[in-house]
Amino acid sequence: MMASGLLRPGPSLVRGTRLDPAHGVARRLIPLLLLVLVPLVLLGWLAMQTVHAVQERLEQSGLIEEYQLVGPRGPACLRMVIVVDVSGSMSEFAVPRDRALDRLFTWLGTNLRSGDELAVVDFAEEAATRVPATDYRGARLTGPAGAVDGAGTLLLPPVTEVARLGATDCDVELMFISDALITDLPNTADDGRRLLTNNGVHGIHLLVPGDDMEISDQWRVAFPAAPPIRFDGNDADETALTLGRAVAALTGQRLERRPEPTNT
Template structure:
C-alpha cells in the first residue's frame, strides 16, 4: 500500500479562487484577432476563386462579341477599374490593348447591370484617370491619359488616383494590365493585405500580356492570392476575351457563347 505521505492535496477550487490572469487576456484577444483575420481570409479566398474561374475558361476562343454573361449575381454592385501600365516595357501591346478595351466597353454595355461602374486609370511613374468612374452604359474609352514614364513604375500613384474617383457603395475591383515590374510593391503578404484593406479595395487582379513575359517575383510575394493571368497581348481578340473572363469571375457568372440565331 502506498504511503499516505506521497499524496498531496491539489489546488483549492473554492469560491473566490483566482484564475490565471493570462487566460483572461487571451479570452479578450481571441475575438479581436478573429475580427481582423476573417475579412483577410475571405479576401484571399475570393481572389483565388477569381483566378481559378478565369483560368478554367482559357480554352474559349473567338471574339468577345460571341459571348455573354450568364447566371445569377450577388447583391453587390461593382466598380471595375482597369489599371493600364503605359510604361516603356508595355508599349508594344498598346494598340491591340486599346482596341480590346474599346470592344470590352461596348460589350459590357449589355452585360453589366444597373449600379455597376467602369473606370480606366493609366500609370507608369505617375498616374492619371483616362475614364472617370461612371455608369457602365455611359462609359466611353478615350485616348491615353498622357502619363509621364520614368525610371520606376510605381503602385502608389494609380491607387491614389483610384481613391480620387470618389466614394462608392460598390465593391472596387482593380484589373491591372501590366508586367508587374513595379518598384514599390508591399514587402510581405501581410503588407499586401493591409494595403488592400486600408485603401478600400475589394480585390486586385493581374493580367499579363505575354505567355513568356518576365514579371516581378515580388508581385506574388505581396499578392499571393492574385497570381498572373497570362494571355497573348498582341492579339486584340484574346485580350478582349481575357478581360471578359475576368469580369465574369468578378460577377460570379459564366461566360458562354451566344446562341446561334435561328433561321426560318
C-alpha cells in the same frame, strides 16, 4: 542415455532482433520515397492545371461579341477599375490593348447591370485617370491620360488615384494590365492587404500580355490571391476575350458562347 549438455536451446523464435535491419531500411526508405513522390504529385497537379487552362483558352476562343455573362450575381454592385500600365515595357501592346478596351466597353453595355461603374486609370511612374468612375453605359474610352513615365513603374500612384475616384457603395476591383515590373510592391501579403483596404479596394487582379513574361516573385508575395492571368497581348481579340473572362470572375458568373440564332 544422452550426456547432459549435448542438447542446447536454440534461439528464441519470438525475438524480433533478426527483423530490425529490415525495419531500419524501411524507416530510411519512407522519407526518401516521400521526397520523390510529393514533388511528382505536385508536378502532376500543376500539369493538370496548365492543361485545364489551355483547354479553357482553346474552348473560349474567338470574339468577345460571341460571348455573354451567364448565371446569378450577388447583391453588391461593381466598380471595375482597369489599371493600364503605360510604361515603356508595355508600349508594344498599346494599340491592340486599346482596341480591345474599346470593344469591351461596348460589350459591357449588355452584360453588366444597373448600378455598376467603370473607370480607367493609366500608370507608370505616376498615374492619371483616363476614364472617371461612371455608369458603365455612359463610359467612353479616350486617349491616354498622360501618366508620366520615368525611372520606375510604381504601384502606389494608381492605387491612390483609384481612391480619388470618389466614394462608392460598390465593390472596388482593380484589373491591372501590366507586366508587373513594379518597384514599390508591398513587402508582405499583410502589407498588400493593408494598402488595398486603406484605399477602399476590395480586390486586385493581374492580366499579363505575354505567356513568356517573367513575373516578379514579389508580386506573388504581396498579392498571393492574384496570380497572373496570361494572354497574347498582341492579339486584340484575345485581349478582349481575356478581359471578358476577368469580368466574369469579378461578377462570379460564367462566360458562355451566345446560342446560335435559330432559323424559323
